[in-house]
Amino acid sequence: MAKKPVTSRTGRFFKLAGMTASVAGQYAGQRARRMFRTVDDEGARSESYTRMAGEIADTLGELKGAVMKVGQIASQTQDFLPKEFSQALEKLQKEAPPMPFDVILAQVESELGKPVGELFEYLQETPYASASIGQVHRARLHDGTDVIVKVQYPGVDESCDSDLKQLRLALKLGGLLKMPKETVDQLFGEIRLRLKEELDYENEARNLKLFHEFHKDQPWVVIPEVVDSHSTRRVLTLELVEGDHVSKVTPERYSQDTLNEIGHRIFTIMADQLFRFQCIHGDPHAGNFAYRPDGTIIMYDFGCVKKLKPEIVEAYRKALIAALDEDYQALDQYLIDLGARVDNQPAVDEAYYAMWRDILIIPFLNDEPYDFAEADIHKHVAAKTSTVFKYLDYFKPPVESIFIDRMIAGHYWMLKRLGVQAAFRSELEKYLRG
Known part of the structure; x- marks a missing residue:
């Protein structure tokens, strides 16, 4: 029998508090057992991580909302978390349990002010997709237009702040937050701001129209149209636009030439948003993009959009040129x-910058195509993360550019999963040097 959804703030708090206590107890027990071992038992540690990660992922998937969104962001860090956590949290991208349909119906009728039968010819019971803060259902308007209806889960917006505080405590007590408090404060502060925007579907409707305008001269970028008559702060109705998820992009239907063209188009989308529009799609995971064999790229979910300050974009451009x-x-x-750099500290050793530059520049070294399918930049980065501690007092998280870094990392993983082979050096130079 399906569990009754937890939608009250109190219910969510106790659910998360129980998870936190369990994770903290497991972590404390693991540390105590390690003290009495003569050798470090990697298998036992992995088993403990797997248990903790599974419990966190199951709880976040059940509760949805802010905590599930942070779990999704954490899953994208791949090698920067213990692999057991990355694997468990990755389930949140595609295996989140759906919300019962009667809850969805009540939310739609409450928001749109009419019975569902008056609003739609039909509203499909089986979810088209389940996301972190809302669920998507296929539907048809009475004029015959096929649409998708994005419905926000009840209680998610009211509990955002308490959810984030509780999740932060769980990660800390589970031994997973190995960053200075100031860094964690800024990171969670930026995530909170973006989540508040994402919880406002009227804001997302405005973003969709804005990005339509941005990409109007690029017919190979498809962004769904908003149906204003059936949209509110917690319900968003969009035209149905379908394509292939990256997992369905197979050699039988997509030639290597097509994949390479898609790769160049992904790069153009990213660079245009950063350098020309100074406004970026801030949630670039695989579920928010789809593809067609003619090279079309479909973009979904514009709840998380980051408008960038011109001076931040200019500093980013100059930093890339210098590197x-x-x-x-x-x-x-x-x-x-x-x-990103504390200005009252002495200059950083040039060899430190050179080390990172040599890792990150690999796809841009020359005009020879780079095979992203074989890319292991993330592993090189993970192997060098320990060097960060030497310069911990020299750097701080650049709050304004956190989502730029997230966008670039998300696109790296898309290019890798697609198996793109492309040279971007000359294209990058055009954007950097005009």
């Missing part, structure tokens, strides 16, 4: 301008 040119003195200054 490409191996001008590490200039790079140090531009990172200060970007808000």
Whole structure:
């Protein structure tokens, strides 16, 4: 029998508090057992991580909302979390349990002010997709237009702040937050702001129209149209636009040439949003993109959009030029301008910058196509993360550019999963040097 959904703030708090207590107890027990071992038992540690991760993922999937969204963001970090957590949290991208249909119906009728039968010719009971803060159902308007209806889960917006506080405590007590408090404060603060925007579907409707305008001269970018008459703050109705999820992009239907063209188009979308529009799609995971064999790219979910300050974009551009040119003195200054470097600390050792530059520049080294299917940049980055502690006092999280970094990382994983083979150096140079 399906569990009754937890929609009250109190109910959510107790559910998360129970998870936190369990995870903290498991972590404490694991540490105690390690103290009495003569050798580090990797198998026992992995088993403990798997148990904790499974419990966190199951709870976040059941509760939806802010905590599930943060879980999805964490899953995208891949090698930066213990692999057991990445694997468990990755389920939240595609295996979230659906909300009962009667809850969805009540929310639709409450928001749109009419019985569902008056609003739609039909509203399909089986979810078209389940997301972190809402569920999507296929429907048809009475004029015959096929649409999807995105319905926000009840109680999610009211419990956002308490959910985030509780999840942060669970990660801390589970030994997973190994960052300075100031870093965690800023990271969760930025996530909270973006979530507040995402919880407002009227804001998402405005974003959809804005990005339509951005990409109007690129017919290979498809963004669904908003049906204003059937949309409110918690219900968003869009035209039905379908394509293939990345898992369905197979060699039988997509040639390597098509994949490479899609790769160049993904790069153009990303660079245009960053350097031309100065406004980026901030949630670039696989579920928010679809593809067609003619090279079309479909973009979904514009709840998380980050408008960038011109001075941040300019500092980012200059920092990239300095890195490409191996001008590490200039790079140090531009990172200060970007808000990533503490300005009252002495200059960072150029060899440290050179190490990171040599890892991250690999796809842009020359005009030879780079095979993203074989890309292992993330592994090189993970292997060097311990070096960050040496310069912990020199750097701070650049809140304004956190979502730029997230966008770039999300696109890296898309290019890798698609198996794109492409050279982007000359394209990057055009955006950087005009």
